[in-house]
Amino acid sequence: MAETGAGQDNKGRALAGRLARNRWLLGAGVLAVLAVYFFAGSSAYVLLLALAALAAAAMLPADAERQPADVGAAIEASGLQRLSGEYLAAAVADPLIIFDHSATIVHANAAAFAAFGGLAPGMSLSLKFRAPEMQALLDGILAGEVASDAVDYTEKLPVERTYRVSASTVGHATGLYVLVFKDQSETRRIDRMRADFIANASHELRTPLASIAGFIETLRGPARNDPAARDQFLQIMQNQTGRMARLIDDLLSLSRLEMKPYLGPGTEVDLRQTIDSVIDSLGPLASENGVVIEREFANAPLVVPGDRDELFQVFENLLENACKYGQSGGRVTVSVAGGEDGQQPGFDVTIRDYGPGIAEEHIPRITERFYRVDVENSRAQKGTGLGLSIVKHILTRHNARLSIKSEVGKGAAFTVHLPAR
Amino acid sequence: MQSVHIASAYDEELKFLSKRIAAMGGHAERMVEQAVAALVNVDHGLAQKVIQDDLVLDEGQREIDDKAIIIIARRQPMATDLREIVGAIRISADIERVGDLGKNVAKRVASVDGRQPNSLFRGIEALANLALTQLKEVLDVYASRSVERIGLVRDRDDQIDAMYTSLFRELLTYMMEDPRNITPCTHLLFCAKNIERIGDHATNIAETIYYIVTGDQMPADRPKGDKTDKVVLPGPVPAK
Known part of the structure; x- marks a missing residue:
C-alpha cells in the first residue's frame, strides 16, 4: 500500500519536474499564443485549444537521452541523500561519534552511549577522551593534516577495554568528522588471560603439589610398611588433589568471566x-x-x-x-x-x-x-x-x-x- | 557549558584552558597507571619512561598559569568565567602533583625487588585502581559538568583510606617478621602513601569543579577514613 503510494508520489514528482524543466519553452509558447489572440482577435475556443496542446506537449517525456538522468535523480533523492545521519549512525553496531571542528560532539549512536556513558551532544570530545594518543589523533584530524587516521586506545577502568579508533572527515567541506571504535578487547584479553592463568596456577598449585610429592616420598621410604600412616597420608593426598581440582575449576571460571567483561543487553x-x-x-x-x-x-x-x-x-x-x-x-x-x-x-x-x-x-x-x-x-x-x-x-x-x-x-x-x- | 561571549576569541581562550586541563589529566592518568604497572612487574624501562613523562605535566601547568593570568589581565572576567579560570589554575596544580606522585612511585621501582609477597603487589594494584577510578570520574565530571555525581566521587575516598590502612598494617607485619624486609617494605609504604595522596588530589579537583559550576563551596564534612595514625602493632619481644 505504502509502496504504491510512494510510486504515485514519484510519478507526480517526475511530472512536476518535467514541467519545471520546460518552463521557459512553455512560457514562450503561452506568450506567443496570447499575442496572436490579441492581435488577430480570433475566437476564445481556438485559444483554449492551443494552450491545452502546448501544456500536453510540455508534459510528455522530453527525449530519450534525458530519461536515465531523470530516474537517477529520483533514486538519489529518495535514497541515500535523504537518509538521516542519525539513522545511519544507529545502524552501525560499533560505537560511533560525529563531531565538529571544535571537537564538540554532534551526535553519538546508542553503542557509544552504552560503551562510554556520560556522553552528550555539546560535550567536548577532547575532555572526555583524555589519553595522550586520543588527543594526538583528534588534534591531527582537526588540524587537517590527514583525512583519516587510527590509533589503539585502551581504557583500563572500570573494566579493561581496547579499541582500534579511527577518525576521518565526513564528505567534502561538511565541517563534520566521525570517530569509530572497533572493540579489540577480546584478543588482548585472551593474551592477558593466558599470562595470568599461568602465573596464578603455577603459584597456587605449587603448594598442594609440593605436599603430595613429600608424602609420596615418605610412602616409598620410611612409611613403606606402616599401614596406619599409609592410610592417613593417602587421605591427605586425596584432600590435596581435591583442592587442586577446585582451584583449577575456579581459575577457569574466573578466566571465562574476564574474557567477556560486558554483559550483553x-x-x-x-x-x-x-x-x-x-x-x-x-x-x-x-x-x-x-x-x-x-x-x-x-x-x-x-x-x-x-x-x-x-x-x-x-x-x-x-x-x-x-x-x-x-x-x-x-x-x-x-x-x-x-x-x-x-x-x-x-x-x-x-x-x-x-x-x-x-x-x-x-x-x-x-x-x-x-x-x-x-x-x-x-x-x-x-x-x-x-x-x-x-x-x-x-x-x-x-x-x-x-x-x-x-x-x-x-x-x-x-x-x-x-x-x- | 559556558555561555557565548561577543568576543569569540575569549571563548576560544577559555576552551583552550579546559582542553589543556583534560590533556594534562589524561597524561597524569597514564603516568600513574604505568608507574604502578612498572612497580608490579618490576619493569625498569617503563619506570624510566614515567619519570621522563613528568616534564610534560610541569610544562602544562606553567602554560595554563600563563594563559590564565593573561586572560584575567586582558578580559577582566566576572562570575562563572572568573571561577572557571581560577579553577583551571587550581586543577592544573593538583594534576601536576598527581604526576609527581606517580613519578615518585616509578622512582622507587629500582629499590623494591620483586621478591616481596604477591599479596602486597595485589594490594597496591587494587589501591591504585581505586585511586585511578576516582581520578577518571572527576575528570569525566569536569568534561560533563554533571556535579550531581561528585558526592559519589568523594565518598569513594573512604574506600581508598580503608584499603591504605589495611596495606599499612600488612607492611608493618612483614617488616617485623624479618628485618631484611624493612628496606623494600618502606619503599612500598611510600608508594602506597603516594597512591593514597592521588585519591586526595582527585577529591580536591572534585571540590574545585563543584565550586566552578555552582559558585558554592562544598560542605566541609569530608569523610576521613585514614586510620593509620592509630595503627600500632606489638613489637617482637627482645631476646634476653
Whole structure:
C-alpha cells in the first residue's frame, strides 16, 4: 500500500519536474499564443485549444537521452541523500561519534552511549577522551593534516577495554568528522588471560603439589610398611588433589568471566526465583554445618536485567561462605530490600551470618584474588581464595556493587546492590 | 557549558584552558597507571619512561598559569568565567602533583625487588585502581559538568583510606617478621602513601569543579577514613 503510494508520489514528482524543466519553452509558447489572440482577435475556443496542446506537449517525456538522468535523480533523492545521519549512525553496531571542528560532539549512536556513558551532544570530545594518543589523533584530524587516521586506545577502568579508533572527515567541506571504535578487547584479553592463568596456577598449585610429592616420598621410604600412616597420608593426598581440582575449576571460571567483561543487553532474571534455587541447592551443606538458612523476602517476582547463571553463582558463593565461615552463628539470613535508596533504583540482597565476623583491616581486601583472612581456616573449609573475586567480577559486569559490613564477634553482612533497568 | 561571549576569541581562550586541563589529566592518568604497572612487574624501562613523562605535566601547568593570568589581565572576567579560570589554575596544580606522585612511585621501582609477597603487589594494584577510578570520574565530571555525581566521587575516598590502612598494617607485619624486609617494605609504604595522596588530589579537583559550576563551596564534612595514625602493632619481644 505504502509502496504504491510512494510510486504515485514519484510519478507526480517526475511530472512536476518535467514541467519545471520546460518552463521557459512553455512560457514562450503561452506568450506567443496570447499575442496572436490579441492581435488577430480570433475566437476564445481556438485559444483554449492551443494552450491545452502546448501544456500536453510540455508534459510528455522530453527525449530519450534525458530519461536515465531523470530516474537517477529520483533514486538519489529518495535514497541515500535523504537518509538521516542519525539513522545511519544507529545502524552501525560499533560505537560511533560525529563531531565538529571544535571537537564538540554532534551526535553519538546508542553503542557509544552504552560503551562510554556520560556522553552528550555539546560535550567536548577532547575532555572526555583524555589519553595522550586520543588527543594526538583528534588534534591531527582537526588540524587537517590527514583525512583519516587510527590509533589503539585502551581504557583500563572500570573494566579493561581496547579499541582500534579511527577518525576521518565526513564528505567534502561538511565541517563534520566521525570517530569509530572497533572493540579489540577480546584478543588482548585472551593474551592477558593466558599470562595470568599461568602465573596464578603455577603459584597456587605449587603448594598442594609440593605436599603430595613429600608424602609420596615418605610412602616409598620410611612409611613403606606402616599401614596406619599409609592410610592417613593417602587421605591427605586425596584432600590435596581435591583442592587442586577446585582451584583449577575456579581459575577457569574466573578466566571465562574476564574474557567477556560486558554483559550483553536484553536478558532478564527473576531474583526471587534465583535466590530460592540457590537456597535449595545449598540445603545439604547448611544442614551439614548445622546452619539454618532463613529467607526474609516476599514471594513476588523481582525482575532485574542480568544473566541467570552468573547471578546464581554470585549468591551461591556468598551463601556458601556464610554457611562455612559463619557456622558458629547457627543461622544465616537472606533478605531483599527493594526501592529507591541511593543514586539508582534497584534491589539490595543481603546475606547475613552471625559468625565470628571479619576484622576491619581485611574488609577492603577480601575480594582480591587469593586473599585469605585466615589461611588455615580457608584451607579447612576447602576454599580456593577465588570465590569473592568471582562475585566481584560478575557484579562489575552487571553494574552492581558489593558492600560488606562486619564487626569482629558480630557476624558479617554482604549486600549486593543490583540496579533495576 | 559556558555561555557565548561577543568576543569569540575569549571563548576560544577559555576552551583552550579546559582542553589543556583534560590533556594534562589524561597524561597524569597514564603516568600513574604505568608507574604502578612498572612497580608490579618490576619493569625498569617503563619506570624510566614515567619519570621522563613528568616534564610534560610541569610544562602544562606553567602554560595554563600563563594563559590564565593573561586572560584575567586582558578580559577582566566576572562570575562563572572568573571561577572557571581560577579553577583551571587550581586543577592544573593538583594534576601536576598527581604526576609527581606517580613519578615518585616509578622512582622507587629500582629499590623494591620483586621478591616481596604477591599479596602486597595485589594490594597496591587494587589501591591504585581505586585511586585511578576516582581520578577518571572527576575528570569525566569536569568534561560533563554533571556535579550531581561528585558526592559519589568523594565518598569513594573512604574506600581508598580503608584499603591504605589495611596495606599499612600488612607492611608493618612483614617488616617485623624479618628485618631484611624493612628496606623494600618502606619503599612500598611510600608508594602506597603516594597512591593514597592521588585519591586526595582527585577529591580536591572534585571540590574545585563543584565550586566552578555552582559558585558554592562544598560542605566541609569530608569523610576521613585514614586510620593509620592509630595503627600500632606489638613489637617482637627482645631476646634476653
